[in-house]
Amino acid sequence: MKIAVCISHVPDTATRIKIGSDRKSIDSTGVTYILNPYDEFAIEEALKTKDKLGSDTVVYAISVGGEANKETIRKALAMGVDEGVLLKDDSKRDSFGIAHALSEEIKSLGCEIVFFGKQSVDFDNSITGQLTAEYLGFNCIPVVVDFKLDGNKVIAEREIEGGREVVETEIPVVITAQKGLNEPRYASLKGIMAAKKKSITEKPAAAYSQLTETLEMNLPPSKQPGRILGTDSSAVPELVKLLREEAKVI
Amino acid sequence: MTNKVLSIIEQREGSIKKVSYEAVSVGVSLAKELNLEFEAVVIGSEIEGLSNFGNYGAAKITHLKNTELHNFSSSAYSDLIGNYAKESNASVIILGNTSFGNELAPRIAVKLNSACIVDCVSLTVESGEIIATRPVYAGKALIKSKLNSDIKIFTIRPNVFKAEKISDQNSEIKVEEITNPNLKAKVVAYKKAEGKLDVAEANIIVAGGRGMKGPEHFNLIESLANVLGAAIGASRAVVDAGWRPHSEQVGQTGKTVSPSLYIACGISGAIQHLAGMSSSKYIVAINKDKDAPIFSIADYGIAGDVFDILPALTEEIKKIKS
Numbered sequence: 001m002k003i004a005v006c007i008s009h010v011p012d013t014a015t016r017i018k019i020g021s022d023r024k025s026i027d028s029t030g031v032t033y034i035l036n037p038y039d040e041f042a043i044e045e046a047l048k049t050k051d052k053l054g055s056d057t058v059v060y061a062i063s064v065g066g067e068a069n070k071e072t073i074r075k076a077l078a079m080g081v082d083e084g085v086l087l088k089d090d091s092k093r094d095s096f097g098i099a100h101a102l103s104e105e106i107k108s109l110g111c112e113i114v115f116f117g118k119q120s121v122d123f124d125n126s127i128t129g130q131l132t133a134e135y136l137g138f139n140c141i142p143v144v145v146d147f148k149l150d151g152n153k154v155i156a157e158r159e160i161e162g163g164r165e166v167v168e169t170e171i172p173v174v175i176t177a178q179k180g181l182n183e184p185r186y187a188s189l190k191g192i193m194a195a196k197k198k199s200i201t202e203k204p205a206a207a208y209s210q211l212t213e214t215l216e217m218n219l220p221p222s223k224q225p226g227r228i229l230g231t232d233s234s235a236v237p238e239l240v241k242l243l244r245e246e247a248k249v250i
Numbered sequence: 251m252t253n254k255v256l257s258i259i260e261q262r263e264g265s266i267k268k269v270s271y272e273a274v275s276v277g278v279s280l281a282k283e284l285n286l287e288f289e290a291v292v293i294g295s296e297i298e299g300l301s302n303f304g305n306y307g308a309a310k311i312t313h314l315k316n317t318e319l320h321n322f323s324s325s326a327y328s329d330l331i332g333n334y335a336k337e338s339n340a341s342v343i344i345l346g347n348t349s350f351g352n353e354l355a356p357r358i359a360v361k362l363n364s365a366c367i368v369d370c371v372s373l374t375v376e377s378g379e380i381i382a383t384r385p386v387y388a389g390k391a392l393i394k395s396k397l398n399s400d401i402k403i404f405t406i407r408p409n410v411f412k413a414e415k416i417s418d419q420n421s422e423i424k425v426e427e428i429t430n431p432n433l434k435a436k437v438v439a440y441k442k443a444e445g446k447l448d449v450a451e452a453n454i455i456v457a458g459g460r461g462m463k464g465p466e467h468f469n470l471i472e473s474l475a476n477v478l479g480a481a482i483g484a485s486r487a488v489v490d491a492g493w494r495p496h497s498e499q500v501g502q503t504g505k506t507v508s509p510s511l512y513i514a515c516g517i518s519g520a521i522q523h524l525a526g527m528s529s530s531k532y533i534v535a536i537n538k539d540k541d542a543p544i545f546s547i548a549d550y551g552i553a554g555d556v557f558d559i560l561p562a563l564t565e566e567i568k569k570i571k572s
Contacts, residue, residue, distance in 0.1 A: 011387070013502045013503060013521075014520075015387075016390075017387050017390040019391065026391065095356070096359075096365055121387070121502055121503065122386065122387060123386050124385070124386055124388060124506070125368050127352065127355070127356035127368055130353055131357075131359075131360060133357070134356065134357045134360035134361065135360060139325065140324060140353075140357070140435065141324075142353050143349060158349070159349070160349040161267075161348055161349060161448040161450055162442060163440060163442040163446075164443075165322065165439070165441075166437065166438050166440075166441070167435060167436065167438070168435070169325075169434060169435035170434070179496045179499075179503065211364065211365035211397055211398045211399040212367065212395055212396075212397055212398070213395060213397075214393060214394075215394040215396060216394045217386070217392070217394075218391065218392050218394075219390075219391055219392075220385070220389060220390070220391070220528065220529065223528065225545060225547070225548070226545075226549035226550050227551065228540065228551045228553050229550055229552055230552055230554065231553050231554045232552075232554045233558045233559050233561075235552045235554070236552070236559060236562040236566050237566055239534065239550055240566045243511065243534070243550070244570065247511070247531075247532045249454070249510045249511040249531065249532050250454070250478060250511065250567065250570075
């Protein structure tokens, strides 16, 4: 069995965003990039699945982007992923372009289970997994907090508003991982050393002409700090009055 | 020839999701501005209250019906919407950006050889084109974009667009019986979280952070949420500490929310948290540290002890509600 984990390279969540000179993307000067936090759950689940299926299972980490993404692929290798693939593209692809490139590679590798993080914490679309599944004709279960594989059958629990859904389907399948699915392992020193020796396959990302067009990026309107009404419960009546009469929200 | 705006109504267990009224209102007003026809579509078995959508301008609703479609099935629902969009010459499709809409929109987009923009907080028409604005980096920036595909698909963030009653007519409901839906992936069970309102859908959120000092004190948050009919939110710190479930986490690795009122209790306001809730219409901060970053975005603040203020606030609201 071959398993793919699709990972992305994103600004650390502590980053203060500045708009770049093109007014269409962020200024990446001085920004620290990390492995997308949700992808750690995806990697962990892929490795756990490999443990269950046996050692002839191969786990590939695939990322679309520039040279810098190699650092993120190395992190996946250090956690225990077998092989890394970088689909090179320095342009700013939309989710469709990324999913298209990933699906071409997954097809040629012959992977039957594909894990994603449920969203990348840069563009927050949460759609790349579903798109990849659709391009491949695979089944798809997004935002998964519990994953079970029984032969060809897949039973997963996904988080939805106000509860969970239990979904049944079969492989080939795309799963997108939500926090709570597992506890991602830390890369061991041995893993980090081994990762340095593993090679990362590089190839150009499959061409795609995109249908979304970015017009501009802006910072949200800045909010003026409001009023401090007091320092103890004696300010409560005034607060309630303001919420009722000024804000009209209660 | 594409000529129609379709809004997709979402139901779960036969009840209509609130965001559907917003999706219908958005669809109706876009159709008017673009001089297109409008129609609403719903998939399911028995569904309550569909004709009420007439009040929001949906004169016609197509109900794609089969008992096996009572439960959500991503494969069946995306096939059915994709096919219906083709048959009815849809040029614009609007869904709510819930787990339902966010799953279906991209899949329908691929089926229709088109594209989608998800989680929109504004959709405007400029020179005949729909311009979408959506938050990125959990709300630290906003991006404006448009689609160059023939069919344009958008999902709207719940609670942001207004559902407007514009008519006293009922909808005319056309039922289409569906045979052999594609149930390759299907929901076999739904586990409802007991009596809980989800932060992503709530109009009011009461959220607690480290300043609550322990999971046992969240009953103060719960009491206030109860009197307000609010959902409970949590900061990342208290979720990571295991005090609260991840489904309540607000912020960059949790949910990004835009309620009318957000009450932050004992939350200092890390940048990841602020990004996830700063687009709330009104923000109240209760925190004993008057220099906490949360006060920089709060409309109203009380720089005091949550254990003193929360019970008083709950009592005061009870008073005005009774």
